[in-house]
Structures are given as C-alpha cells and as structure tokens.
Amino acid sequence: MTPDLVLFDCDGVLVDSEPVTNALLVENLAARGLQVSHDRVIDLLVGGTIAGVAKTARGLGATLEDNWVDLIYAEMFARLATEVTAIPGAIESLDALDAAGIPYAVCSNGPHAKMEITLTRCGIASRLAGRIYSCEDVPNPKPAPDVYLKAAADAGIAPANCAVVEDSPSGARAGKAAGMRTLGFTADTDPTRLTPICDDVFDDMRALPGLLGLTSK
Template sequence: MKYDLIIFDCDGVLVDSERLVNRITAAFFSERGLPIEADALRAMFKGKTMADLARWAETAAQPPLSDDWFYELGIATAQGFQRDLREVEGVRAVLEGLREHGTKICVASQSPPARLMLSLAVTGLDAFFGGHAYSAAQVGRPKPAPDLFLHAARRMGAAPERSAVIEDSRSGVLAARAAGMTVYGYAADEEPETLVAAGAIVFESMAQLPHLLCAG
C-alpha cells in the first residue's frame, strides 16, 4: 500500500449518524419553539461543528432557549445513539483489512470528544483505533482548515504526503487537500459532484475502498 496512515472521518464514514443526528436535533429544537426540518439542518450544518450549530440556535430562537439547552441536546443525542446508532455498512471489513495489513489508522472528526468516543464505543469500532481519535476541539481551526488532519498525522508519526483521508463532506475534503493529503470521498449521502469538485476521489460503497487505497 502506498499510504503510511489512513485517517477516517467519523460521522457518515464510520458511523451512520448524519440523518440520525439531524432527526434528533430537529425534534429537539421544534419542541422548543424553533421549528426546523431534519433535511434543512443537514443542508446547513453537514461538515460543520457544534459551535456553528450553537451560534445559529442562539440567534434564531425566539423566545431564547434555556440556559441548559446545549446540555439537554447532548443528553438527547446520547440517548438516540445508544438506541439507534449503527456502523456504516462495510466499514468494519475495511478496518479489519487495514489492521491485517499493518497500516496505521486513526479518526479525525468535527464532533466534540465526548460524542466522538460515544459513537465509536456504541458501535464497537473503538477497538480498531486504540485511542487514536482526534477532535476539532483539539486544534485552533476546524475543517475546512487543515489543522485537524495535520494534528492527526503528527500524532501518528506520518508525513502528510504519505497519508490518505476518508471523508464524506465538502469541508472535510477541502481540509484534507489543504493538508497535502490524498482524499477519498464517500458519496453515500452526498452528491458525488460536490466531492469531486472539492478534490476527492469518489466512491459510493465501502467495498470499493480497499482497491482504491491499494491502487493509490
């Protein structure tokens, strides 16, 4: 394999959380007088951070949300994950293959650390990463800045040009490209053209990924 390190995004790449989170969050805000559809949330915040969501909610909510709303949303999300979160179809086989090959792998996600670790633990995918899971909260700038991917590569002892990223959002693809890494765009829940335009090599099934990584 041409790469020394494979960096996985989490939401939408390792765990099938994107639509689940949007449903939970839309219901949460709608119950508090800020009606919004799950698809609208997805369009607004895919690839962005919880801080982006918080800024929107604090501005848009009339009357203002309670002081505890962010904590309450975290509890609602955790309960939904425990009940309904699943791994992305086919990703476990990809991880098993990389482990057998001896390739270094890690996770680099926009999610806050607690949500990131919960996602991996609920699905059992944490066993593949040995604690090598990095959050945008650990760096100065989130995606589309390259900071998170560069941080992950440094921690894993890999050169950016010898690293590949698996992403599913435009902001993630732009971040990986800015870091000087090759990026593969998983288009199961995103328009392939959007990922291609951002600079990704696109695939639509996890079964395709091992061949792409070996081909380089």
C-alpha cells in the same frame, strides 16, 4: 498510491450516526420555534459543530437556552447509545487496513464523549485506542486542517503520504488543506458537493480498500 496512514472522519464515514442526530435536531429545533427540513438540517450539521448549529439556528429565529449545546448533546448521546450502527463496509475496510499493516485514525469535529459512545457501540473503539482525534484537541475545527495535521504528526507520517476519508465539504476541504489525498464518501451526500473538492468520490465503503490500492482478500 497506497497511503502510509488513513484518516477517517467519524460521523457518516465509520458510524451511521447522522440519521439519528438529524432527526433529533429537526424535533428539537421545531420545539424551539424553528421549522427546518431534514435537508436543511444536513446543511447545518454535517461537517460542522453543534456550537455552529446553535449560532446559525439562533440567527434563523430559534429560541435556544443558554446551555442548549449541553442539552442537545445529552439527548444525542442517549439516542446514539441505543440506535447507532456502523456504516456498511466500515469494519471490513479497517480489517483490510490491518491486514495490509497500514495504520489509521479517526479525526472528527465531534467531541470525544460522543465518539466514545458511537465507536464503542459499533465495536470500533478498542482498535482505535490512542488514535481518536477531536476538534477539542486542536485550535481550529474543520475546514481548518488542524486535526488531520495533528494525527499525521503524532504518527510521524508526512501529510502527502496520508489519505483522508470524508463525507462533508467542510471535512474534505480540511483534508485538502492538510495536503492529503482526500476521498469523498457519497452514500448520503450529494456527489456534486464533494466531486469539486476531492481526489476521488465513492458511494460504497466496501470499495475503499480498492481505492487505497489494497489487495482484496
């Protein structure tokens, strides 16, 4: 069934920011007494919040400044502003949705300030104006469904008629809790982590228009 609204996660779905932020976190936490592997950082970060990373890292023995969240965001924004790129196929998927007249929005656990940097650098921000949602806009972050339900309500579209595109178990659970068809993007995520949660999984964003029932151009 072709949805009436498509809701995208941001990091790892539209913008390829996670390699940049993951590498930064490995370096930053090592300097603060916590040696973590790239895979462990993915478990800590993907689909969560930086405040959640701070809490977990402190519990594992990292010595973090009281304002570490602000510090790491400042470093992250500086790197993303020069290094982030769009996920291959993301722009084409948005083009296909535009051609089909299907609206879309972004729903992220990240802050608006971060999305302004990444989406602007990737040339996506202007086409999403007024349709960019953050956990800052709702009471609870993913895996709660709040951000997805707000985007659907603002668009006046029933959750059952929406599709969610996610790359993390936390985000996928949010989509399902919202009562929406949830598609798991597995290019950089172990499919076994998303398959039990999602309605479908796929590993190439160029396949998304077909999964949504859109006619190929």
